[in-house]
Amino acid sequence: MSQEGKLTLDKRLALVSFTKDPRPFITVETELCKECEKKPCLYICPAGVYTWQDQLNYNTEGCLETGACLVVCHKIGAKAIHWKYPAGGKGVSFRQG
């Protein structure tokens, strides 16, 4: 069977409405990530905010604001992620939650 409407993460995120917060609501001490063995943020984030290419890269523009990265980073990872919600009215706006 051909796959019905196969979705990549990029296509998924293109369906989501965002208002950019000019202030960085996530910051990562990426130096610490170099020592991080498990790198749990790469796997838990349903929006793929975190990627690894020689070092930890992150793009908050697709952040769905679950906050799960913070939990795993501090308990399994290198305690490198500083996370708070974007400012009021900014960030993701769900229409189908």
Next chain:
Amino acid sequence: MLLVERGSFPGSKNVFGGRIYTYALKRLLGDAWKDAPVERFIRKEGITFMSNDSAFTLEYEVKDPEQSFSAVRAKFDKWLAEQAEKAGAQVITDSLVDDLIVENGQVKGIIAGEDKIPTDAVIACDGTTTGLARKAGLVKMLEPQQISIGMKDVIEISPATIEERFGVDQGEGAAHVFAGSCTDGLRGGGFLYTNKDSIALGLVVGGDDVSIQAKPSHSLLDRLRAHPKVQRLIKGGKNREYNAHMIPEAGPRMLTRPFTGGMLVAGDAAGHLLNNGYTFRGVDMAMIAGMAAATTILDAKKTKDYSAGNLQSYETRLRKDPALKDMYTFSKVPSYLRNRRLYGVYPEIVCSAAEAVYRVDGTGKKKIYKEMRAQTKGKVSTLTLVRDLLAGARTF
């Protein structure tokens, strides 16, 4: 009474699977619940155990579909906030509560951007991230096994097609859970709810499992979506939105206590959730907890004493409420559900046994009991199986 919402409207930041149990809304609003933006009343409850290429489904048609309904939070929460406004609350949107004003261990107000707003009492409903409860010292950083990550695709499909495909009458719908190959052996499962003209198809996976096993969470939603059974259900659909949510799997034991001087915690932020493997309840729990919080504060208002000592009756109310009691009745479920066999070997056995039972190819058949024994062989020992069954019977 101030309702402070960080999104541009109530519901714009909220995500759930898809279903609300009606009793809570009835308790809150009486007959006025009938104006709620219901998607579909749930007629069919289903569970599917899946292997990569087969599926074993159990389905129950409930007597009274009005007991629960699918909903979309952007519509439902917006409507509910309007009801609060009608009752006299003031709704402030686009406003993030950054911090609390605390004096001598007593919460005296909230800080939202430049604004410092003094309060008699705060009800913190800021979700699983528990920011305010952490600031008030009621919880430290959560553990990965205390949370799950959930995500879902909302897929547009015409109402007539939904009703035909799921075998329901007009205005009725289906709720379905999936266990097995979709999570690739990790703790978690899939879910599906039918809305008016869309299907919410999602997956939940344990925070520790997905991190340690190094599988991207969204790749598991792809696995669910790619399954032949699911493919047939969503065929021809158009993707409308993708959204995600962190779930407080640990339940109410997550916080040392759900109150402090001048503040109560309710909803996800207090672990007001029940996942017993076959029903997922959050919104009804949160609404009942919200009512308990309101009653507690109104009580405290009589003496203007909002100290922790006077607000502790909140916890008693939670424990005594016939609806919320379920969270404590099923308090051992989270640890039972940590058994990986439930997500890997058991669904596989169910599917391969069903295949053996229904397969007729002229090579001769065993009796069902013998076939079942043959299917478990090498996959799980009889002792382990019996132990898991007995533990299950004690837990549920």
